Amino acid sequence: MDAARRHGATLLGQTRAGALTKLADGWRVETNRGPIEAREVVIATNGYTGGLTPDLKRRLIPVASHIIATEVLDPELAASLIPKKRTLADSRRVLCYYRMSPDGSWVIFGGRARFTQVTPEVSAPLMRAMMLERWPQLKGVRVTRAWTGNVAFAFDHLPHMGQTEKGLHYALGCNGSGVAILSYLGADIGKKILGNANKVPSFDGWDFPTRPFYSGNPWFLPAIGSWYRFRDWLDRRLV
Ligand SMILES: Cc1cc2nc3c(=O)[nH]c(=O)nc-3n(C[C@H](O)[C@H](O)[C@H](O)COP(=O)(O)OP(=O)(O)OC[C@H]3O[C@@H](n4cnc5c(N)ncnc54)[C@H](O)[C@@H]3O)c2cc1C
Numbered sequence: 001m002d003a004a005r006r007h008g009a010t011l012l013g014q015t016r017a018g019a020l021t022k023l024a025d026g027w028r029v030e031t032n033r034g035p036i037e038a039r040e041v042v043i044a045t046n047g048y049t050g051g052l053t054p055d056l057k058r059r060l061i062p063v064a065s066h067i068i069a070t071e072v073l074d075p076e077l078a079a080s081l082i083p084k085k086r087t088l089a090d091s092r093r094v095l096c097y098y099r100m101s102p103d104g105s106w107v108i109f110g111g112r113a114r115f116t117q118v119t120p121e122v123s124a125p126l127m128r129a130m131m132l133e134r135w136p137q138l139k140g141v142r143v144t145r146a147w148t149g150n151v152a153f154a155f156d157h158l159p160h161m162g163q164t165e166k167g168l169h170y171a172l173g174c175n176g177s178g179v180a181i182l183s184y185l186g187a188d189i190g191k192k193i194l195g196n197a198n199k200v201p202s203f204d205g206w207d208f209p210t211r212p213f214y215s216g217n218p219w220f221l222p223a224i225g226s227w228y229r230f231r232d233w234l235d236r237r238l239v
Contacts, residue, residue, distance in 0.1 A: 017052055022166055040193050043170040044186065046178060047150025049216070056170055057216035059160070059208045060152040065176070066123035067110040068131065069101070069145040070138065078105050081135060093228035096130055107131065107138070115225030120146035151176050155209045161185040162205040169193065173208075 001011060012033065019030040026039040043053050047062040073081075082088065082100055089097040096111035109131045113123035124146035132139060154160055154173035159181045161171040169192075171185035188201035 020052065020168070027168075041168050042186075042189055042193075043168055043172065044182070046172055046174055046182065047152040049152065049172060053164075053168065053170075054215070055164060056172060056208075058214055059210045060154060060172060060216065061218045061221070062150045062152055062216075063176075063218070063221065064112070064114065064117055064123075064148055065110060065151050066113040066120070066127050066148045067108060067146065068124050068127040068143045069109070070107045070131075071142045071144045072105045073107070073138075073141060075105070077137065078107075080137075081107065092232040094225065094232055096134070098131070098134075107135075107141075112225070115221040117150075118148070120148055123148055151178060155211060156207075158206065159185060159203055160206060160208045161189055161201060161203050162208065 004011060012031075016032045017029050018032065020041065021028040021030075023037065026037060027041045029036045029038060029041065043049070043056060045053070045056075047060070049057045049060050049062075051057070072078075078100065085100060085104060087097070087099040089095055094112050096109065098107065098109040100106070101108060109127060111127060111130055113126035113130075124143055127146070128143050151174050152172060153175050157175050158173065159171075159175065159178075160173045161169075163169050169189050171182055171189050174182050185201075185203060188204070192201060192204070
């Protein structure tokens with residue numbers, strides 16, 4: 001964002017794009033703060049891809065991720081949880097990921113509490129139970145913050161960048177690990193638009209699959225989530 005500002009870009013937060021119209025030399029984007037005309041448009045809506053781009057929406061499965069954070073812990077207890085201060089993720093299909101705060105004094109614990117959209121009021125107690133499964137010694141510790149948001153899975157579990165038939169650019173499908181990969185694809189799209197890419201972007205234009213009759217409403221997620229949880233449970237019993 002700082003780089004964009006330095007180069008004179010106007011950044012408009014809290015601005016919802018409502019409709020896109022193709023013009024002879026670009027696009028007209030209707031927003032809640034008035035229309036914008038642009039030579040190029042990049043769709044980077046990931047787990048929030050909606051009716052503005054139905055053809056992209058039907059290629060993505062939005063999945064909620066949930067995180068809780070604890071109060072500041074007793075220093076001895078905090079130091080005993082992850083002695084080498086690593087960030088941890090388990091190897092289950094429905095995984096949890098967790099770490100200490102940067103100063104090592106409280107826990108940040110994330111995972112999939114539910115496979116439907118629920119508020120932090122619902123997800124926090126479920127995440128807390130998962131945290132206590134791993135660290136029963138945190139039983140008396142208060143959870144002080146909880147938040148949630150969507151990530152987006154592609155049917156082939158790969159990230160995707162490219163251009164639609166009408167010429168909209170997109171970078172979508174983080175599959176749960178978007179901080180690195182979507183930042184990378186964002187930079188690649190920028191270079192592609194400027195025409196100064198000195199390499200062919202690695203993910204550009206790959207087939208972006210969907211499934212028959214799927215329009216972007218992941219009604220099947222609770223069933224798949226339950227199946228994955230069952231497989232996790234079974235694998236543990238069989239080890
Ligand atoms: C709880 C949680 C934990 C996560 N943990 C990790 C992790 O450990 N490692 C990791 O790599 N990734 C993680 N992720 C995923 C990572 O945060 C995302 O992959 C990343 O934020 C995707 O960035 P993005 O900019 O592509 O999309 P987003 O950050 O999802 O941004 C999409 C934006 O599009 C906007 N939008 C949608 N429709 C419109 C419209 N019509 N007009 C205007 N704007 C619109 C939305 O408001 C949103 O701001 C996590 C995500 C969550 C929610």
